[in-house]
Amino acid sequence: MNKILTIAGLTWKSAFRYRLFWVVAVLLVASVVALPLVLVDDGTAKGLTQILLTYTLTAVASLLGFVTLWLSCGTLAKDVEECQMQVVSVKPIARWQIWIGKWLGLLSLNAALLALSGAAIFALLQWRANRLPADQQEILRKEIFVARAATRNPPQDFTPEVDQIIKDRVKNYATLPENDQYEIRQQITGGLKAELTEVGPGYRRRWGVDLHTLRDRLRDQPLVLRVKFHTANPNPDAQYNTVWIIGPTNSPAQAVLPEKLPPDSFQEITVPPNMLDESGMLWVDVYNPEDTALTFPLDDGFVLLYPESTFGINFVRGIAVIFCWLALLASIGLAAASYLSFPVAAFASLAVLLMGLSSGTVGTVVENGTIMGFDSAKSAFGHTPSDYIIVPLFKGALKVINLVENFSPIDSLSSGRSITWGELGLAVAQIVLLLGGFFCVLGIIFFQRRELATAQGTS
Amino acid sequence: MSAVAEIPPDVAAAPVHAKAGDAIVSVRGLTKIFKDFWGRPKAKAVDNVDFEVRRGEVFGLLGPNGSGKSTTVKMLLGLLYPTRGHIEVFGHSPRHVKTKAHIGYLPEESYLYRFLDSRETLDFFGNLFDLPPKERHTRNEQLLEMVGLNQVRTRVVGEFSKGMQRRIGLAQALINDPDLVILDEPTAGMDPIGCREVKDLILALARRGKTVILSSHLLSDVEDVCDRVVIYYGGRIHAMGTLKELLIKPDAVRITMPPLPRESMQRLLEIIRRDAASDKIQVDNPTQNLESYFLEVVRKAKEGLAETSGATSGSRVAPYLRGDAEAVPEKDKLLERLTMAAPKPVEPVRTEAPEPEINKARLESLAKAQEPAPAPLKSGPAPAPAPTPADLKKADEKLSSLLGRPPGK
Numbered sequence: 001m002n003k004i005l006t007i008a009g010l011t012w013k014s015a016f017r018y019r020l021f022w023v024v025a026v027l028l029v030a031s032v033v034a035l036p037l038v039l040v041d042d043g044t045a046k047g048l049t050q051i052l053l054t055y056t057l058t059a060v061a062s063l064l065g066f067v068t069l070w071l072s073c074g075t076l077a078k079d080v081e082e083c084q085m086q087v088v089s090v091k092p093i094a095r096w097q098i099w100i101g102k103w104l105g106l107l108s109l110n111a112a113l114l115a116l117s118g119a120a121i122f123a124l125l126q127w128r129a130n131r132l133p134a135d136q137q138e139i140l141r142k143e144i145f146v147a148r149a150a151t152r153n154p155p156q157d158f159t160p161e162v163d164q165i166i167k168d169r170v171k172n173y174a175t176l177p178e179n180d181q182y183e184i185r186q187q188i189t190g191g192l193k194a195e196l197t198e199v200g201p202g203y204r205r206r207w208g209v210d211l212h213t214l215r216d217r218l219r220d221q222p223l224v225l226r227v228k229f230h231t232a233n234p235n236p237d238a239q240y241n242t243v244w245i246i247g248p249t250n251s252p253a254q255a256v257l258p259e260k261l262p263p264d265s266f267q268e269i270t271v272p273p274n275m276l277d278e279s280g281m282l283w284v285d286v287y288n289p290e291d292t293a294l295t296f297p298l299d300d301g302f303v304l305l306y307p308e309s310t311f312g313i314n315f316v317r318g319i320a321v322i323f324c325w326l327a328l329l330a331s332i333g334l335a336a337a338s339y340l341s342f343p344v345a346a347f348a349s350l351a352v353l354l355m356g357l358s359s360g361t362v363g364t365v366v367e368n369g370t371i372m373g374f375d376s377a378k379s380a381f382g383h384t385p386s387d388y389i390i391v392p393l394f395k396g397a398l399k400v401i402n403l404v405e406n407f408s409p410i411d412s413l414s415s416g417r418s419i420t421w422g423e424l425g426l427a428v429a430q431i432v433l434l435l436g437g438f439f440c441v442l443g444i445i446f447f448q449r450r451e452l453a454t455a456q457g458t459s
Numbered sequence: 460m461s462a463v464a465e466i467p468p469d470v471a472a473a474p475v476h477a478k479a480g481d482a483i484v485s486v487r488g489l490t491k492i493f494k495d496f497w498g499r500p501k502a503k504a505v506d507n508v509d510f511e512v513r514r515g516e517v518f519g520l521l522g523p524n525g526s527g528k529s530t531t532v533k534m535l536l537g538l539l540y541p542t543r544g545h546i547e548v549f550g551h552s553p554r555h556v557k558t559k560a561h562i563g564y565l566p567e568e569s570y571l572y573r574f575l576d577s578r579e580t581l582d583f584f585g586n587l588f589d590l591p592p593k594e595r596h597t598r599n600e601q602l603l604e605m606v607g608l609n610q611v612r613t614r615v616v617g618e619f620s621k622g623m624q625r626r627i628g629l630a631q632a633l634i635n636d637p638d639l640v641i642l643d644e645p646t647a648g649m650d651p652i653g654c655r656e657v658k659d660l661i662l663a664l665a666r667r668g669k670t671v672i673l674s675s676h677l678l679s680d681v682e683d684v685c686d687r688v689v690i691y692y693g694g695r696i697h698a699m700g701t702l703k704e705l706l707i708k709p710d711a712v713r714i715t716m717p718p719l720p721r722e723s724m725q726r727l728l729e730i731i732r733r734d735a736a737s738d739k740i741q742v743d744n745p746t747q748n749l750e751s752y753f754l755e756v757v758r759k760a761k762e763g764l765a766e767t768s769g770a771t772s773g774s775r776v777a778p779y780l781r782g783d784a785e786a787v788p789e790k791d792k793l794l795e796r797l798t799m800a801a802p803k804p805v806e807p808v809r810t811e812a813p814e815p816e817i818n819k820a821r822l823e824s825l826a827k828a829q830e831p832a833p834a835p836l837k838s839g840p841a842p843a844p845a846p847t848p849a850d851l852k853k854a855d856e857k858l859s860s861l862l863g864r865p866p867g868k
């Protein structure tokens with residue numbers, strides 16, 4: 001372990017001697033402090049949150065991400081190119097120890113920089129929050145400076161129902177052209193979703209949330225419903241009457257809450273304490289008295305929030321998830337540098353990063369089954385032979401990317417959602433151990449097999 | 460307790476069972492072909508090389524640039540992998556991690572971290588050998604003193620001159636008191652004092668039973684210190700053996716003695732001319748070589764002054780490198796004043812005149828020899844040929860004209 005720590009310590013010395021640490025630290029703190037000064041908030045709790053949490057944390061994560069990739073490629077590839085590695089690797093230290101030492105050095109450096117900028121953001125947030133109007137401070141205290149866990153209905157797979165409907169109603173489906181098959185499936189799926197999401201005029205819709213495992217913890221605690229709906233009315237200023245009936249069915253304890261809500265935005269409704277039924281279920285009905293249909297999206301149309309922890313702890317856990325991302329980037333950079341020269345390694349790592357950032361495009365390709373766009377003349381998607389290679393590749397890539405992107409600490413923090421210890425553990429397992437570990441093993445294998453004396457010194 | 464006894468057992472142990480004369484390094488059929496991106500052969504750097512290096516010897520790899528010396532060294536260290544052939548170092552593969560605890564390596568250039576200072580550099584490498592902090596500190600101090608960098612210990616390596624970088628490079632190669640020291644062009648970029656110090660250090664290590672592999676294209680380096688050499692050309696070994704085997708000229712004898720009276724000299728030459736042709740006999744004054752002369756001048760200059768911002772002359776060999784045999788009885792004595800010409804057990808050709816006593820019996824036996832006396836071994840500047848009468852006459856005329864006198868007066 002001493003040898004690994006010695007190599008890790010070298011990264012620190014290098015960062016300080018080349019003044020990299022101070023330059024990055026100043027950049028980070030400047031972005032944390034200067035960005036909110038440049039981008040003046042609108043004096044609301046949400047505006048403050050947007051600027052202080054969303055922008056600054058995104059800036060910090062991006063800056064540190066690029067620095068991590070750059071450093072991780074440089075620290076190994078340059079040591080090989082400038083031949084210092086020739087002197088180190090002839091000492092009694094295994095190559096995997098050198099690799100891990102470099103990785104740990106980068107991680108500890110990132111941890112320090114992240115802690116520094118995180119502390120600055122947190123302090124600034126508290127300071128700026130105290131300068132908001134009282135009503136906005138109240139919103140901040142209730143909605144943002146909290147750590148509320150969210151529970152919602154699990155995503156539903158409509159495939160079996162769609163298959164059944166096709167089987168029952170569509171004749172000769174198998175012989176239809178591929179585009180027609182796709183269109184039919186889309187229409188049936190849309191219809192099924194509409195049944196679940198639409199609350200027509202004069203209709204009501206019910207959600208049931210199983211909270212039996214949390215019953216004791218939630219006793220006497222108010223809960224919050226976060227809802228969002230869309231309407232066909234294009235007027236953004238329109239508001240709609242809704243009636244929320246919450247609590248055990250046919251119970252005198254049932255609460256009836258009339259709410260006038262705007263569409264297309266998240267709205268919070270406070271649920272009085274102790275509304276669970278005997279089995280620990282919370283039943284929520286919404287009645288639509290309007291003459292236009294309300295559509296509650298399946299994924300985020302209805303979410304129940306309950307207090308899980310404090311904002312401080314949640315903030316630390318959010319920063320820890322960002323740290324997991326940086327650990328993965330360090331692995332990717334080092335793995336590339338284990339085999340490639342510095343510029344090529346940096347290019348390859350950035351390509352991987354960009355692929356990760358363009359998960360939307362990747363997802364669209366996978367969903368459409370082609371890299372070609374929609375051909376409106378043919379009312380169908382175009383196809384190329386390369387789809388047979390690219391689409392499966394993208395499918396695999398998307399699965400990998402989703403392992404990382406399933407965690408969104410910045411969104412969670414800025415909306416007061418809790419990042420639970422379980423989520424953090426999952427992030428460590430998926431991002432650091434699984435993906436980071438994969439790149440670690442790959443990098444160590446490359447580095448182990450590499451001839452370290454083929455480069456001529458460039459120092 | 461000696462220095463080595465304090466270091467962890469796994470560092471101090473393995474190869475020391477090897478006895479003097481055992482093969483420390485064994486190379487058989489070694490071939491290295493560099494290939495291009497597509498795997499096509501690009502250059503054959505080493506071609507079917509065989510040799511062994513035995514414990515306690517100073518082994519030289521000699522050859523012109525690009526002859527395969529450094530490639531061989533890098534394969535010995537596991538930095539390059541052989542295309543064919545077999546290498547054993549202390550009975551293991553060159554990539555065996557624990558074996559590396561017994562090897563010290565100085566690369567052909569100072570591939571050190573430029574942002575570390577001298578002390579940090581040694582501390583860093585000492586840590587890689589798991590040396591305890593106290594031992595590491597002691598060795599760092601001794602090595603910095605030995606290589607003459609103790610006054611610039613806080614300057615970062617990147618600011619060093621090439622010679623100073625070689626010195627700190629040499630120090631890091633010795634931090635583990637290695638049993639096998641591999642030096643690739645160790646004197647490159649060094650001033651004459653540094654060169655001499657390195658050579659003396661190599662000899663001091665050899666006296667302690669350490670094995671040294673020296674790769675160089677500087678013939679004088681190899682000649683001064685090596686017991687055995689291989690000569691590379693085009694990736695192949697073209698000659699191998701001890702320096703004595705390779706360099707001796709059995710058909711010539713050289714006699715060195717104090718100046719004799721003219722008559723005695725004449726008589727001696729008369730005797731020799733009876734058995735050897737005049738053109739085979741050379742008589743001259745031995746000259747000191749430039750290195751010895753330079754070192755003497757610097758030694759005298761040092762006695763009177765002076766501060767330097769660069770490397771100072773190295774001091775004695777680090778005590779832990781000298782070993783007990785030298786360190787205990789003469790603890791306080793400067794064992795190796797590196798700026799002085801140390802006595803060399805293996806020095807094939809002496810160029811500085813030690814002025815030995817005339818061995819008359821030997822002289823007579825030589826004079827009585829039936830075979831014609833061979834010409835002396837050449838070393839240092841070639842002796843001037845004996846002046847002919849025409850030359851003497853010409854010189855006499857020149858001298859007379861300078862003195863304003865007619866010739867012959």
